[in-house]
Amino acid sequence: MKKFINNNDDFLKESLTGFGKAHSDIINVNLDASFVSRKNKTKDGKVSLISGGGSGHEPMHGGFVGHGMLDAACPGFVFSAPTPDQMQAAAEHVDSGAGVLFIVKNYSGDIMNFEMGAEMYSGKNDSIITNDDVAVEDSTFTTGRRGVAATVLVEKIVGSLAEHSGSLEECKKLGEKVNKNAGTMGVAFTSCTVPAAGKPTFDIGDDEMEFGVGIHGEPGRKREKIQPSKTIVGNILEAILDNLKPEKNERNLLFVNGMGGTPLTELYLVYEDACQILQSKGIEVTKSLVGNYCTSLEMQGASITLLKCDDEILKHWDAPVHTAAMRWGM
């Protein structure tokens, strides 16, 4: 294992501390019951959005704390759900009286811990569960589809509604709509290495790829020989379109997400391939996002997310945002 690491026990703490210093203009990092929160207190009457999950997917979720997106994020150990006391402490810290909406990816550990956190928090709260991964219906450790890259889009779009005085119920409703309108599938060329394990999570040949991989390196649909980008992208889009069935001329957001170890050069190539294929099918790409947003440590690979957009979604997508990992309009 070659990583920037001092000792395993301090890995997360040291990384979070650095994150806090690097972005001290917009966020604070709390280490005792760890959570990342906005530097400025949530304004009165604004619904607070809290997400979280295992670490190793950076910039998700801490990198999305700030104006127009999350109010707090709770990082667990690498690939392990955070604990209920983190959610409780974060909620108590950020709730300004309008309630808390927890945004949870559909993994059993995350669901259980967020459920317990919500039970322990006495204030008004509700949750939405993201499950955009069309690769598998049932994975090894979830019931139903996994929540992956579209969680970023949910956090951005609902974050804007909350900033524009959306109520807890309205925020939940919009989040569920975005989740339902989105489909994601990923491919991995290499494994990732969890620091505590010290060796790759799975073995994969130099000429192989895992089609439909999850964001922890857990298996997907099948192991295949590597193919030209156009073929891979075509197969991913076929799976997504089968599932989403967008109407011709419907407006869409195309999101190419890097898994951590694939250079942007390749991600833009994937974006170009995807645009051409979608265009040939009469599917309109209105908005774009390309980059490493929901990663799996150093894994090489990418996921593609398609989000069907209406006026409400587009308005909140374009609204100003200022976080460590996403910033426009301000």
Next chain:
Amino acid sequence: MSVSFLISQAKSVQKVIDENSAEIEVLDQKIGDGDHIFNIQRGLKLVVELEDAIKDLPLAKALNMIAMKVLSGIGGSSGALFGTFFMTMAKSSDLDKDVDFNKACEMIISGIKAMKERGKADVGEKTMMDVLLPVSEKLNELKNESEFKPGLNEVIKIAEERMLSTKDMLATKGRASFLGERAKGHIDPGARSSQLIIDTICKSVINN
């Protein structure tokens, strides 16, 4: 059941889990994301380290401290499930009186029931519940027997059989899935760690 019993069991379980950690890690990497063994080891370490803080406390308070430590210190599914287990045990009535075998069984049974509700998993879904639920049923049969040691040998056997039975199960309930098929042929890591915990504690009770 006493606080000193809990501490000594935690130490024995820690030793056995450490001895089998490589096997559990590989199982989880085959069908999961590889965090289970680290979570279990971290949890056991935290509980063993609680010794000085809890050794003179009443049982209910000690169980509660263990629950909070497990809940806040582990993370993942294991933290939520085992935290729920200890929290439920801590809420049992009459813990200030002597906790005999019958009472201990009832506490464990209610703890496992709460884990089932938290995890929403039943037998046959390739999880730790495949081991824990049948063990709980057996304890329910055994709890009123005056001579319970032979029964504990059966518990050990049930746990092992049920652990092995997860090998050929699909990963999740009902719905066929590509991944479900691919998960076949591997024992569930949570079932394996739970079986090792049960095996260690039962053997220790039988030999005392």
